[in-house]
Amino acid sequence: MTHSPRVVVLSGGLSHERDVSLRSGRRVAEALRLAQVEVTVHDVDADLIPMLSDIRPDVVWPILHGASGEDGSIRDVLELLDLAYVGTGPRSSRIAWSKPVAKSVVARAGISTPDYVTLPQSLFRELGAQAVMNAVVAKIGLPLVVKPSRGGSALGVTLVRSIAELPRAMVTCFAYGDVALLERAVTGTEVAVSVIETADGCQALPPVEIVTDGPYDYDARYNPGRTEYFAPARVTAEQAETVARTAIEAHKALGLRHISRTDLILEADGSIQFLEVNVAPGMTETSLFPQAALAGGRELPELYRSIVETARVRQDS
Amino acid sequence: MTSLTPPTPGTRLDPWFGAYAQRAHNMRASEVRALFAVVNRPEVVSLAGGMPYLEGLPLGVIADTMQRVIATQGTTALQYGSGQGLEELREQILDVMRLEGIDAHPDDVVVTTGSQQALDLVTRIFIDPGDVIVAEAPSYVGALGVFRSYQADIVHVPIDGDGLIPEALEETLTRLAAQGRRVKFLYTIPNFHNPAGVTLSLERRPRILEIARRHGVLVIEDNPYGLLGFSHDPLPAMRSTDEEGVLYLGSFSKTFAPGFRVGWVVAPHAVREKLVLASESAILCPSNASQMAISAYLSTSDWKGQIKSFRELYRERRDAMVGALAEHLPDASWTVPDGGFYTWVKLPDGLDSKSMLPRAVTGRVAYVPGTAFFADGSGADHMRLSYCFPTPERIREGVRRLAAVVNAERELVEIFGTSPSPDDVTDIDNPGPDSL
Numbered sequence: 001m002t003h004s005p006r007v008v009v010l011s012g013g014l015s016h017e018r019d020v021s022l023r024s025g026r027r028v029a030e031a032l033r034l035a036q037v038e039v040t041v042h043d044v045d046a047d048l049i050p051m052l053s054d055i056r057p058d059v060v061w062p063i064l065h066g067a068s069g070e071d072g073s074i075r076d077v078l079e080l081l082d083l084a085y086v087g088t089g090p091r092s093s094r095i096a097w098s099k100p101v102a103k104s105v106v107a108r109a110g111i112s113t114p115d116y117v118t119l120p121q122s123l124f125r126e127l128g129a130q131a132v133m134n135a136v137v138a139k140i141g142l143p144l145v146v147k148p149s150r151g152g153s154a155l156g157v158t159l160v161r162s163i164a165e166l167p168r169a170m171v172t173c174f175a176y177g178d179v180a181l182l183e184r185a186v187t188g189t190e191v192a193v194s195v196i197e198t199a200d201g202c203q204a205l206p207p208v209e210i211v212t213d214g215p216y217d218y219d220a221r222y223n224p225g226r227t228e229y230f231a232p233a234r235v236t237a238e239q240a241e242t243v244a245r246t247a248i249e250a251h252k253a254l255g256l257r258h259i260s261r262t263d264l265i266l267e268a269d270g271s272i273q274f275l276e277v278n279v280a281p282g283m284t285e286t287s288l289f290p291q292a293a294l295a296g297g298r299e300l301p302e303l304y305r306s307i308v309e310t311a312r313v314r315q316d317s
Numbered sequence: 318m319t320s321l322t323p324p325t326p327g328t329r330l331d332p333w334f335g336a337y338a339q340r341a342h343n344m345r346a347s348e349v350r351a352l353f354a355v356v357n358r359p360e361v362v363s364l365a366g367g368m369p370y371l372e373g374l375p376l377g378v379i380a381d382t383m384q385r386v387i388a389t390q391g392t393t394a395l396q397y398g399s400g401q402g403l404e405e406l407r408e409q410i411l412d413v414m415r416l417e418g419i420d421a422h423p424d425d426v427v428v429t430t431g432s433q434q435a436l437d438l439v440t441r442i443f444i445d446p447g448d449v450i451v452a453e454a455p456s457y458v459g460a461l462g463v464f465r466s467y468q469a470d471i472v473h474v475p476i477d478g479d480g481l482i483p484e485a486l487e488e489t490l491t492r493l494a495a496q497g498r499r500v501k502f503l504y505t506i507p508n509f510h511n512p513a514g515v516t517l518s519l520e521r522r523p524r525i526l527e528i529a530r531r532h533g534v535l536v537i538e539d540n541p542y543g544l545l546g547f548s549h550d551p552l553p554a555m556r557s558t559d560e561e562g563v564l565y566l567g568s569f570s571k572t573f574a575p576g577f578r579v580g581w582v583v584a585p586h587a588v589r590e591k592l593v594l595a596s597e598s599a600i601l602c603p604s605n606a607s608q609m610a611i612s613a614y615l616s617t618s619d620w621k622g623q624i625k626s627f628r629e630l631y632r633e634r635r636d637a638m639v640g641a642l643a644e645h646l647p648d649a650s651w652t653v654p655d656g657g658f659y660t661w662v663k664l665p666d667g668l669d670s671k672s673m674l675p676r677a678v679t680g681r682v683a684y685v686p687g688t689a690f691f692a693d694g695s696g697a698d699h700m701r702l703s704y705c706f707p708t709p710e711r712i713r714e715g716v717r718r719l720a721a722v723v724n725a726e727r728e729l730v731e732i733f734g735t736s737p738s739p740d741d742v743t744d745i746d747n748p749g750p751d752s753l
Contacts (some may be wrong), residue, residue, distance in 0.1 A: 014361075016675055019354035045358075097719065124732045155348060155677065167733040174729055175675040224331035225343045231328070287472050 003056040004036050005308050008051075012043035015066025016176065017153050020222070021180055022113055024283035025063045027290070028304055035301035037308060042297065044074065059311045061086040065152050071097045072281050086311040087280040088211045090300035092255035096279050099149050099181050102254060106274050109253035111246055113274040114265075118149055121174050133166050141185045146170060149179040152278060154217045158267050159185060159254040181273075190216065190265040191233045192288040194281065195245035198306040199313075202251065204244035207264075209233030224286055231295035239266060246272050256309055261289055340446075340468050342711055343418030349686065351677070352674055356683045362715030364702040365683040367511065369571055373630055375618065379574075380692045382613045390609060398488075398605035400597035402428020402581070406612040410581055413615075414567065415736040416550075417543050418557035425583050427592045428603045430560060432541060432568040432580030436460055438595045439537055439564060439582065440467045443501045449493055452504040453481055455661070455699070457511045457539065460504055469501075470693035478652070480517030483524040490532040502535040502564075509542040509657025512701035516655060519552055526559050541568040541580075544624050546656035549631040559586050571610055571625050624743050631658065637709035638702060640718035646723060658705035661687075663698060667730045668723065670700040676725060682718040740750070 002081075011025020012018055017154035029039045040057070042048060044064060052060065060083050063176035064073050079090060079294065082095040088096065096102050100118040107113050117136055124132050137144070152158040158169035173180045191207040209230040210218045220227045247262040253275060254260075261281035265273040281289045293303050327706055332382055355444065356363045401407070407423040414421060421691050429435040436459070437514065444450065446468035454473030461529040472493065474485050486503070492534050493500050503526070507517035517525065525620075529536045538555045556565035594601075639653050651662040664670060670688040687699030702719075704712055 014355055014358060015679075016355075016678060018358075019351040022354065056382055121732070122728065125728070129734070131730050141472075155351075171669075171729055172672055175672055175726075176679075218348045218351065219345060222351075225329050225334040228327040228329050228604060230326075291328075 004038060004224065005054070005305075005312055006038045007032055007308055008055070008057040008060045009039055009041045010044060010048070010060060010062040010064055010069075011041060012067050013064045013066065014044070015069060016155050017065035017069075020153055020282055021065045022064060023067065023285075024065070024287065025193065027283050027285065028061060028063055031300040031304045031313070032153040035305035037305055043070065044217065049065050049077065052078075052083060057083065059084045059086060059308050061116070061281055061308065062295075062310075065280055065282065067317060070152070070278070078249050086258050087309055088254075088256045088258070088260070090259070093279050096254050096277050097109070097262075099147065099276050102277055103274065106250045106253050106277075109249055110140060111250055111253070111274045112271060114186050116181055118179060118181050118247070120179045122178075124170070127246070129167065129170070133170075135165060136182050137163050137166070140182060141249060143185040143250045145183045145185050146173045147181050147182045147183070148177040151176050153282070154215075157215070157217060159215045162233060178309065186265045186267060188265045188273070189233065189235065190262050191235070191243055191266055192244050192262060192292070193262050194292040195247050195251040195256070195262065196290045196303070196307060197258045198303075198310050202248060203288075204247050205245050206232035206295040207235065208242055208288045208292050208295065209235070210288075221282075222286055229288070229291055231291045235266060239270070243272060246274070250274060250277055258311055259289075334433070340466050342466060348373045349671065349689075352678050353683065361678070361681045362682055362707060362711050362718060364682045364704070364707065364712070364719070365685050366474055366569075366706060367703050368625070368706045369575065369658075369707055370573055370630060371576075373627060374574060374623070377742075378618060379471045379610075379614060381674050382617060383610050386606070386609045386613050386718045391399050392455060394606040396605060396608045397609070398602045400602050402426065403605065403608045403612065406579075406608045406615075407520055409612055409615045410567065413544075414554070414556075414565070414583070417540070418553035419565065419583070420557070421560075421583050424436045425586075425589060427582050427589055428595060428608060429580045430600060430603050431570055431575070432566045432582070433459055433463070433540065434539075434600070435580050435582040435592075435598070436463045436539070438497055438592050439502075439566075440464060440469065441596050441599075442588070442591045443535070444469045449500045449504060450504055451486070451489060451493075451500055451534070452692070453506065453510065453513070455512055455687065455696055456504065456692075456706070457506060458523040458685070458689045460539065461690070461692050464504075469641065473691065473693070474502075476510070476513060476515060478515055479521055479676070480507060480510065480515050481521065483521055483528060486525060487528050490528065490534060494532065500532065501536050502537050504539065505527050505555075506539045506541075507543075507544060508540055508552065509654055509659075509684055511542070512656070512659050512685070512687075512699075513661040514652040514654030514657060514659045515661075516552070516590060517555075522553070523558065526555055526562060530559070530562050533690075535723065536563045537566065538563050539566045541571045542657035545628055545631060545658075547628060547635065548655055556583060564588065571618070572627065573611065573614065577604075577611055579603065579611050612638060631656075631705055633714060634704040634707070634709055637712045638704040641713045642702075644728050645716050645720035649723070658701050658703050660704065662700050662702055664700065664723065665727060666698075667725050669697040671697050673722060673726045676717065677722045680718050682715045682722065684719065707729050711733075 009025045009029045011021045029041045032039045072093035075090040078085045080292040103113045114240045156173045158170045160166050190210045193207045211228045250262045251260050261278045263275040406428040411646045417537050440463050444467045449471045450464050451472050453476050544553050556563040565583040651660045673687045685701040687696030
């Protein structure tokens with residue numbers, strides 16, 4: 001019989017999403033402790049590598065949102081240290097972290113995704129901002145969504161309804177990164193589908209439907225009240241099956257591992273649009289992943305422990 | 318065949334969402350607040366927080382003092398106390414205030430849990446929803462948060478290098494009176510203003526008091542920094558010449574240590590009685606242990622010498638700040654404070670300190686956007702920089718990083734010919750204790 005795993009949860013970091021990461025890390029650690037797992041929570045700082053080298057945990061769970069956490073770099077370090085960890089490997093993390101790259105990968109796998117264009121800040125300078133914005137609107141149409149090509153928690157994201165709003169949206173976006181993704185805004189039922197890999201295989205948790213009184217922005221995500229969640233989503237069984245299949249296909253097409261969350265729009269005509277995927281989904285008290293797990297009848301302590309066990313077995317094998 | 322899954326009720330993740338008081342609806346986490354989560358990391362040079370440099374305190378002496386308080390008077394220190402505060406400390410507070418010309422009686426003093434609680438109490442006893450509070454533009458973010466929570470209507474009055482402008486105050490009060498608006502009080506930080514760094518000139522003080530008196534408006538004089546001047550003795554407090562028309566708020570947070578959470582308010586008799594009752598209903602009594610520790614410190618240590626040493630330390634840091642600004646951000650402008658913790662920086666045209674904050678966090682430097690200091694969402698063209706906590710070397714490095722952020726933002730504004738300006742006040746929240 002194997003001993004109870006010793007786990008180091010990594011949370012914090014220096015990204016714009018540090019606050020969310022700290023909250024997620026605390027939640028996961030609490031749940032794991034309830035499942036008799038020995039857990040240490042650690043920030044990403046100069047003490048990290050000596051600590052990991054010293055205690056050699058059975059599994060590391062990086063719950064780091066934003067750069068270094070989701071761009072694969074911390075996972076590279078865990079590979080260097082030859083440590084088992086929960087989640088996707090560095091290469092696939094890098095692919096998923098870049099929204100346009102992830103969109104092109106899932107599109108090649110036959111999954112629909114809204115029309116988009118990816119433009120660096122430098123291009124607007126070289127070609128003239130107005131000319132570029134005019135071309136974007138002519139091609140993609142309005143409304144459109146401007147978002148940093150990398151990043152989460154809806155930071156720097158703006159829904160643009162008229163071309164006059166576009167310059168301001170671009171400035172907001174470029175404060176978070178040098179490359180912007182401009183994407184056709186699609187309307188429909190917004191659902192998030194979490195995918196897990198445990199001893200039972202790869203499976204989707206029930207979709208969670210998100211209904212807000214405006215954009216699903218930072219305020220709507222982290223202040224209880226403005227957003228109403230339906231878990232499971234108010235969709236037909238057939239639709240639930242389709243979005244689950246789509247999320248699993250995206251998970252596999254992108255080479256993701258153990259845990260992911262895919263954000264989709266279910267359009268009125270029944271078609272499904274892929275928006276983005278998260279390799280380190282939020283695990284706070286208001287996050288979608290734990291809601292999906294609970295809707296699926298899962299107890300978080302046991303679920304998180306089974307994910308840890310899967311990560312450990314993978315390493316052992 | 319298509320079939321519906323059993324319907325599930327939606328959740329807003331807060332079963333009491335519909336039960337909150339109206340005043341609670343604007344108490345929300347915001348992007349700005351989230352970005353401040355990185356401020357305490359050592360990689361980030363924080364020019365944001367107004368945290369005193371506690372390494373400058375004789376921590377060993379304070380430890381001995383606290384140990385002695387608990388060992389010899391523990392049953393009192395750890396017990397409930399008086400709602401008005403310990404009499405011995407109130408007498409010592411008179412000694413502190415005498416340095417600014419205030420002549421008061423111990424009975425006039427109400428000890429509070431930091432002057433932030435004094436602000437809350439004063440607002441609680443005077444403000445009904447919709448009442449007007451007049452405050453400087455800009456004004457202390459923590460005060461604006463309190464005022465907003467009591468649903469006050471905050472009207473700003475401009476300041477210049479000599480503090481609140483009397484003519485502007487006169488015009489504002491006259492206009493509000495003509496509109497039939499009831500102004501309950503004027504909130505002012507006369508010395509080394511937070512965030513603007515300016516000081517109300519000696520010449521203007523009686524004029525401001527006269528205008529307020531004539532309009533029947535109470536003056537709330539918030540003075541946490543008055544003893545931290547760099548070049549001259551403390552100016553006479555407004556309260557020193559007007560006992561009935563001024564409520565004076567004092568604090569040990571900036572001259573000693575904020576961790577004790579001890580402040581005070583000096584008020585005329587009738588107001589004071591209400592403040593004590595309000596405080597008792599809120600917290601029963603301020604902490605005896607904190608009050609006794611401060612009292613022991615005041616009676617056994619050279620606290621005036623300590624303040625002098627703080628003044629020299631902060632002056633050196635102020636010099637580092639304005640020197641670095643001149644070197645790295647020559648096309649910005651800023652106030653040169655003669656005391657206190659802050660300088661108020663006007664950014665080059667078109668730049669927006671709030672939208673620039675994520676870029677600054679990426680660049681490992683933090684500041685407080687100017688929008689935090691206005692009730693109406695304006696102030697995006699300014700930022701507050703604090704020089705109290707980082708060493709001079711870190712201040713110079715922080716400003717160097719800030720200049721890189723400003724230059725990158727300027728390029729962006731040049732490209733798009735615009736800069737976002739806040740169009741709502743919902744996310745102009747209190748950025749948290751690290752930023753006060």
